[in-house]
Amino acid sequence: MSIPAVVTVVGSGTMGPGIAAVFARAGAQVRVYDVVAEALTRAEQAVAMCEGVLDNLGSNKVDGGSVSYTTDIAEALRGTEFVLEAVPEREDLKKSVLAQIEAEVSDETIIASNTSGIPITKLGEALNAPARFIGMHWSNPPHLIPMIEVVPGEQTSDAVRDRLIEIVNAFGYEAVLEREVPGFVENRVLYAIMRECLALVDEGVISERDLDTAVRWGIGYKLAVVGPMRLLDMAGLDIYTSVAGYLNRDLSNTDGVPAFISDRVASGKLGFKSGGGIFEYGEGDVAALRGEIVRQLTAVRKAMPAPLSDNPV
Ligand SMILES: NC(=O)C1=CN([C@@H]2O[C@H](COP(=O)(O)OP(=O)(O)OC[C@H]3O[C@@H](n4cnc5c(N)ncnc54)[C@H](O)[C@@H]3O)[C@@H](O)[C@H]2O)C=CC1
Ligand SMILES: Cc1ncc(C=O)c(C(=O)O)c1O
Numbered sequence: 001m002s003i004p005a006v007v008t009v010v011g012s013g014t015m016g017p018g019i020a021a022v023f024a025r026a027g028a029q030v031r032v033y034d035v036v037a038e039a040l041t042r043a044e045q046a047v048a049m050c051e052g053v054l055d056n057l058g059s060n061k062v063d064g065g066s067v068s069y070t071t072d073i074a075e076a077l078r079g080t081e082f083v084l085e086a087v088p089e090r091e092d093l094k095k096s097v098l099a100q101i102e103a104e105v106s107d108e109t110i111i112a113s114n115t116s117g118i119p120i121t122k123l124g125e126a127l128n129a130p131a132r133f134i135g136m137h138w139s140n141p142p143h144l145i146p147m148i149e150v151v152p153g154e155q156t157s158d159a160v161r162d163r164l165i166e167i168v169n170a171f172g173y174e175a176v177l178e179r180e181v182p183g184f185v186e187n188r189v190l191y192a193i194m195r196e197c198l199a200l201v202d203e204g205v206i207s208e209r210d211l212d213t214a215v216r217w218g219i220g221y222k223l224a225v226v227g228p229m230r231l232l233d234m235a236g237l238d239i240y241t242s243v244a245g246y247l248n249r250d251l252s253n254t255d256g257v258p259a260f261i262s263d264r265v266a267s268g269k270l271g272f273k274s275g276g277g278i279f280e281y282g283e284g285d286v287a288a289l290r291g292e293i294v295r296q297l298t299a300v301r302k303a304m305p306a307p308l309s310d311n312p313v
Helices: 016-025 037-057 073-077 091-102 120-126 158-170 186-202 208-223 228-235 237-250 259-266 285-303
Strands: 006-010 029-033 066-070 082-085 110-113 133-137 147-152 174-177
Touching (some): 006 016, 016 029, 016 037, 016 066, 029 037, 029 073, 037 066, 037 285, 073 091, 082 091, 091 110, 110 158, 120 133, 133 158, 147 158, 186 208, 186 259, 228 237
Parallel strands (some): 147 174
Antiparallel strands (some): 133 147
């Protein structure tokens, strides 16, 4: 299974560098483009770190891969075969950038978006040739989570869909093909969980730290091995029927962003990126936490059956 020889990643913030590292690991010449020069400087450091993580993971490495960095979009897109858009999650911005990309590439170039859940058909309205456009939703951190949601829009061609699945598998990643819905699958599940977690903390049922402990060592640990559908069979559909019969109507069904979050955002408390959010972080805490998270994710990944392997669970 081959991957494109030349790949361009547009947007080098949280996600771009790890994505670039995975493509380069698979042998592609990757060009990383951003409008902010400092973002590229940070990206170069991030890519080097991701490469070290992939070495530690023992991830397969194909010769010939490289990563370069530029603030010149024409240079970034010249001769490219595959573009991954990873700019901020704003429909207007993404549409503008997608149109900018399409104007610079050949008719054969595939354009993919790492959008967290904006419908691909909607973003595709910005393109003259939406048949070449598809959703390619990586999960954070992209160089460690070996599952990518493949989300065709209504105009996406079958050939582009099949080619993207081939590329994802060439990384040694699981490609999950989905019909397009807002938020796709992973974030619909994640945001349902986050909604309930935030409600439980906000209502004083449990503290932030104890909530994390409960979820990590309860469903988090279990779901890393047993998926939700298999878990239903393991628990018993009769048990689910009894519990859901009284519990589903009692779960949080708030829409919008809870004040627990919006108040913090309004006061500039964004989490790791601002030194404080749900928790507060002192000097060096975020870097240490990032390193420990990567170390533990790597250890768990090594303990699990490899992606694409014949896992009986
Ligand atoms: N952060 C996360 O955990 C995940 C994010 N995503 C999605 O990936 C996309 C990117 O997210 P992040 O990396 O977190 O965003 P980010 O805000 O960390 O990085 C975005 C980058 O795009 C650059 N940028 C802004 N305007 C640009 C333009 N016109 N042309 C080129 N570059 C431009 C910014 O300078 C920045 O470096 C979003 O759609 C997001 O929803 C998907 C999975 C996980
Ligand atoms: C909070 C949150 N929101 C979106 C995404 C991905 O689109 C992630 C993730 O990939 O981890 C996330 O944690």
